[in-house]
Amino acid sequence: SALTQTASVSGSPGQSITISCTGTSSDVATYNLLSWYQHHPGKAPKLIIYEVYKRPSGISNRFSGSKSGDTASLTISGLQAEDEADYYCCSYAGSSTLLFGGGTKLTVL
Amino acid sequence: EVQLLESGGGLVQPGGALRVSCAASGFTFRTYAMGWVRQAPGKGLEWVAGISGSGNKTYYADSVKGRFTISRDISKNTVDLQVSSLRAEDTAVYYCVKYGGNLKFYFDFWGQGTLVTVSS
Numbered sequence: 001s002a003l004t005q006t007a008s009v010s011g012s013p014g015q016s017i018t019i020s021c022t023g024t025s026s027d028v029a030t031y032n033l034l035s036w037y038q039h040h041p042g043k044a045p046k047l048i049i050y051e052v053y054k055r056p057s058g059i060s061n062r063f064s065g066s067k068s069g070d071t072a073s074l075t076i077s078g079l080q081a082e083d084e085a086d087y088y089c090c091s092y093a094g095s096s097t098l099l100f101g102g103g104t105k106l107t108v109l
Numbered sequence: 110e111v112q113l114l115e116s117g118g119g120l121v122q123p124g125g126a127l128r129v130s131c132a133a134s135g136f137t138f139r140t141y142a143m144g145w146v147r148q149a150p151g152k153g154l155e156w157v158a159g160i161s162g163s164g165n166k167t168y169y170a171d172s173v174k175g176r177f178t179i180s181r182d183i184s185k186n187t188v189d190l191q192v193s194s195l196r197a198e199d200t201a202v203y204y205c206v207k208y209g210g211n212l213k214f215y216f217d218f219w220g221q222g223t224l225v226t227v228s229s
Contacts (some may be wrong), residue, residue: 001110002153002155003152005201018177032212033215035214035216037154037213037216039154040202043221044222045146045154045204045216045219046206046219047209047215047216047217047218050215050217051214051215086153088153088154088156090156090215090216092214095168096166096214097156097159097169097170098156098159098160098166098214099156100146100153100154100155100156101153102153103154103157105154
């Protein structure tokens with residue numbers, strides 16, 4: 001089943017927020033193969049973090065990732081209006097399969 | 110510039126079949142695994158299938174195993190998803206995705222998606 005994410009989170013411009021992603025010993029806890037995607041509805045999702053904490057070229061350092069046990073976290077600092085989007089975590093789950101979280105809707109107040 | 114362009118979506122009846130395709134450009138196609146991720150209306154993302162760079166290994170989510178088939182044509186730089194025995198719950202936008210590399214289980218590029226609607 002899907003990884004567990006909080007359905008929604010909100011913050012004001014300039015603030016920091018953290019989105020959590022909880023899995024099991026079969027996925028998040030075992031593999032450091034956790035990625036995060038930003039999805040503005042109607043557009044293609046965008047990779048923002050891979051392998052727990054790595055940022056692709058061109059992604060702002062306001063986005064950071066971490067993991068502890070079976071829970072991964074995405075922190076966005078210095079919130080900006082354009083950060084308002086849906087965010088999804090995704091973990092390797094063995095045998096070359098992947099599992100997404102249910103998604104978190106970020107609202108910038 | 111990496112580009113992934115999906116095509117082939119449409120309306121299909123329950124139990125029917127459809128082929129969605131993805132034309133890739135801007136990278137050495139045979140070097141990277143490719144896959145499909147879908148999003149049902151109002152729902153989250155779901156990984157559906159993956160295929161190795163050479164095309165000799167394929168992987169599927171349990172929800173589609175036995176009904177969907179992923180393939181690739183290295184000479185044409187295309188990756189296809191043959192979907193059959195379709196159910197209403199297969200209605201979704203299907204995104205073509207490029208894996209980050211060999212044994213790199215993340216998706217660094219996504220297409221714009223193609224909508225598959227299963228309805229009578």
